[in-house]
Amino acid sequence: MNRRFFILLSITGFIFILAFAPVICARADEKLVIVIDPGHGGDNLGALYEEYTEKEMNLVVARAMQEELLKYEQVEVYLTREGDTNISIKDRAAFAAEKNADFLFCLHFNTSEERNYFGAEVWVPATGEYYAKGYSFAQIEMQELTGIGLYSRGIKTRLNNLGMDYYGILRYCTAKKIPSALIEHCHLDHEKDQGFYQEGEEQLREFGRLDARAVAKYLGLRSTILGVDYSDHPVQQTDIPSETVAPDRTEPELCRIEAAEIREDTGEITVHIEAEDPDSYILYYGYSIDGGRTWSPLEEWPRPDQWDHSSREHEFSITVPFDQELQLMARVYNGFDLYTESDRLDLPPVPDPQRLKEEAKKDYVEIHYEEEVISSSEDTAEDSFLQIAIIIGLLLLLMFLLTLVMAKMIISLIKGNKRR
Ligand SMILES: [Zn+2]
Incomplete structure (x- = not known):
């Protein structure tokens, strides 16, 4: 009886193990599926700057990212395109769905219309858990990007006219229930960012390794x-938002400019700007000294505590040209590239100290010259007076002598007559 029970128990156990073994093995074998999407390709070149073409750069970064990620355990990594091929945004998302992707990372490089923006940004889906997952990943990605010295333009959403995600890849991924994020590594057309990609392919591959590290940290x-x-x-x-997370569509609320100090000797002006955007944060500032006809390049606005909280005030110094009417203005941009201009501050010209010095020297010379002119003319007057006096004296002497001679002649004439 006991023996029979033991055999039955063994058989049941064996069947149990056989039945569930594949499940157990599958669980142990379950890999995370990562899909990397190198933006653009084929006819779609992406951003262009000098000899750089975005579609090629994205592929270099994507391959390096895949290579690096494959060094981690329990991952499968796919690229939506292996070469320079045309592939629609929809097909990219469909490819990710087919692979059963756990996350899609879309890689890009940026340029701006006026070639004045710089820095990195991550775009995330605007809804539900896709927003939350995208945002949580983006925070790590942005830490890595700012870690190498890039400026954070932020982690943002962007919507189209229908109130859906503007970027097709994010929109289609969300539709296929795949979390996603779009990384704009830096701006090709701004000198502040050029040092991050212009040193050759190995530097681009460094971006790929950086992206892989962010993914590895996010996925543990x-x-x-x-x-x-x-x-x-x-x-x-990140909390799952109950509604679509809309971008900031309004300009900064405040932009006030003040000249805190003017140094007449150097032409240095300490400029004070006060700026605020309660919907997002101040990202850049620029200034004009000619009433807004021309503008300085944009600069970083301080965000010392958190990337999405900007300081209210910022002070910096500029050197202005001398002897020029100044019409000082400021512009502040928020994280969504919308800007507000300050009022115009009219300042009198800062006199050129060099010019003042030269003018003072010239005045001194002129005064002395005039003095000399005056004194020399006095001398001449004195001289001519003396000359006239001498002439008159000589004339008088001559007249006296003539009178003397004439008197002598008259006397001798009278004497002669008497003798006859
Ligand atoms: Zn692009």
Whole structure:
């Protein structure tokens, strides 16, 4: 009886193990599927700047990112395009869905119309858990990007006229229930960013390794090859929004300019700007000294505590040209590239100290010259007076002598007559 029970129990156990073994194995084998989407390709070149073509750069970064991610355990990594091919945005999302992707990362480089923006940004889907996941990843990605010295333009959403995600790849991924994020690494056409990509392909591949590291941290991956374990890496959880997260569509509320100090000797002006955007944050500022006809390049506006909270005030110094009417103005941009201009501040010209010095020297010379002219004319007057006096004296002497001679002649004439 006991023996029979034991055999029955063994058989049941064996059947149980056989039945569930594939499930257990599958769970242990379950890999995270990462899809990397190198933006553009084929006829779609993407951003162009000098000899740089975005579609090519995106592919270099994507390949390096894949190579790096494959060093981690339990991952499958696919690219939506392996070469320079045309592939629609829809097909890219469909490819990710087919692979059963856990996340899609879309890679790009940027340019701006007026070639005045710089820095990195991450665009995330605007709704539900896709927003939350995109945002949580983007925070890590942005930490990596700012870590190498890039300026953060922020983590943002962008909507089309229908109130849906503007970027097709994010929109289609959300429709296919795939979390996604679009990374704009930097601006090709701004000198502040050019040092991050112009040193050749290896520098671009560095971006790929950086992206891979951010993904590994976000997904908590481990790599024996790299000797890293991010399984306990803290990922800041983002609340799932109940409504679509809309971008800031209004300009900054405040932009006030003031000249705090003017140094007459150097032409240096300390400019004070007060700026605020309660909907987002101030990102850049620029100034004009000619009433807005020309503008300075944009500069970073301080955000010391958090990337999405800007300081209210900023002070900086500019050197203005001397002897020129100044019409000082400021512009502040928010994180969504909308700007507000300050009122015009009219300042009198700062006199050129060099010119003042030269003029003072000239005045001194002129005064002395005039003095000399005056004194010399006095001399001449004195001289001519003396000359006249001498002439008169000589004339008088001559007349006296003549009179004397004449008197002598008259006397001798009278004497002669008497003798006859
Ligand atoms: Zn692009």
